[in-house]
Amino acid sequence: MTKPILSIRDLTVEIPTRHGILRPVDGVSYDITAGEILGVVGESGAGKSMAGNAVIGLLSPPAHISKGEIHVNGRRVDQLQGDAMRKLRGKEIGMVFQDPLTSLNPLLRIGDQLTETMLAHLDISRAEADKRAVAALEEVGIPGAAERVGSYPHEFSGGMRQRVVIALALCAEPSLIIADEPTTALDVSVQAQIIALLKRLCRDRGTAVMLITHDMGVIAEAADRVAVMYAGKLAELGPVRDVLTAPLHPYTDGLMGSTPLASRGKARLHQIPGAMPRLDALPPGCAFSPRCPKVQAVCRQDPGPHIEDGAGRAACFFPLSREEVA
């Protein structure tokens, strides 16, 4: 097996509050290899963005990494501070956020934003950076790139802005991209364009991608493997086809059942009773136990073992068998 670009081991993020310690990310482990797209799904508050922010060192205090290790290209990065962290961001890890307007500086021409990033991280001349800025915009499909480098962010539409953000994330040639809900603010047709663009660029360059989203359809089309998060923990991880069509964890199964599908027609949607527990009121044992159809006494005491099944794994005492679902 090839060496992973990103390797997260037992990552735990804690937020101390007056009412005790909250753990938005709790003992999460996964790898992403070169050229692979790992989808991270979960409902709001599941900790999927928090895990991404921990990797790139953007946790806002008092949130901090309390346990575990993060390795990027074999180097441990979770303890980096200040300058060392800034070098890592942009150079080795690129980031694409949900809202393309707030991730660009409205007062700088986009060409300047691109060259600034490249000059900070790459050992190239100003003229070379200018040339590469145009090339980067061409690569993400912005028409008339040579003229548009002089435009300000507000002169672009939402989809074009997200392309600029992707160009910005890729311009220093990072080996890992963290894309946090990159298409949530966009329309369906533009979303399809952006997803296709991300897939093409990563395949061509062998960039590893962490694609954080709540949209199962996007995951199905873009991701190679998928990690399902629930209440800060990794519920299930596996190849996308296995997880979506034959899930091991009852939560994944419930999530798939509640997604409206063409093939189901107008039949009632499957409902998971209740809602995800708040972090300050997590039940003992498995966090999903109060809503789980297969719950037993042991689930309420113990968070459950990590079982392995082929290429996939899940945290559950009573996983659905592949045959049972299929």
Add this chain to the structure above:
Amino acid sequence: MALVSVRHLTRIFDVSKPWLNRVIERKPKALLTAVSDVSFEIEEKTVYALVGESGSGKSTIGKMLVGLLSPSTGAVEIRGVDLTRETDAQKVDDVRADIQMIFQDPFASLNPRWRVRDIIVEPVAARGGETTGMAEKLLEQVGLSARDAGKFPHEFSGGQRQRICIARALASEPKLIVCDEPTSALDVSVQAQVLNLMSDLKDEFGLTYLFISHDLTVVQHMADRIGVLYLGRLVEEADPDALFDDPKHPYTQMLLAAAPQLGAFGRDVPPPTGEIPDPINPPPGCAYNPRCPLATDLCRTTRPELRAVRGARVACHFAE
């Protein structure tokens, strides 16, 4: 007779700069046509869905239906009463009481300083109706507890708040509820709960929904009839099965192909090209012609009328 009849509805917004800027910069007035000549009917006890991307005018139509905006030209008739032109105040008031609305953002559409009880009974209290015990009964009907009536909105999650919005909409016993993206702000598992609740309530109270959404899978699940909007124009109208199995307008075909599909692992389709044009300067002829693979000179000069094609209504010169 149809419960709602929308005829040649048009809404134009004036988005010009202030007059002094216009005089100095010698700029003409800028007029944005949000809705352009849209006609459709909603039968009683059915769900009519409007789908479209941002800027397609779907929310503007919803607002004109409930009377939050007035049409520039055209008319909305509900039970045969044209709300903007009817002079009999009693008649207008009667019809108004039959319409309610559920908004997209359950955090912005509940007054944070009011107790849930007061929020829910407001549509009835405002007309001087009897409200004793009403909030408690409605809360139980939408799957919350009667004890929640004394709480404030911030004590509830997004899905629970949307249930409160639904309870408020039901309070005045409406016939028509306009739902503007009611589940877009919710997680998938909560969305399933709210959609199921809405289906149950529809059967129980004999409601009619105008369901506005950008999510094709949700629309397919809920709707009896679907209207597809592009740049303020109705481009296709059909039953869900016909629309999804056999889309006739090139825009609908593009939209269906672009929507992410659960079964399409690693699908590599050429993504759609182009973007929605500027609604202040829409292209002449068919609004979709700059992106359309079938476009000819006819499309660039003449706007296609909606015409019947095999049970659907399509605004395309070449649909057959």
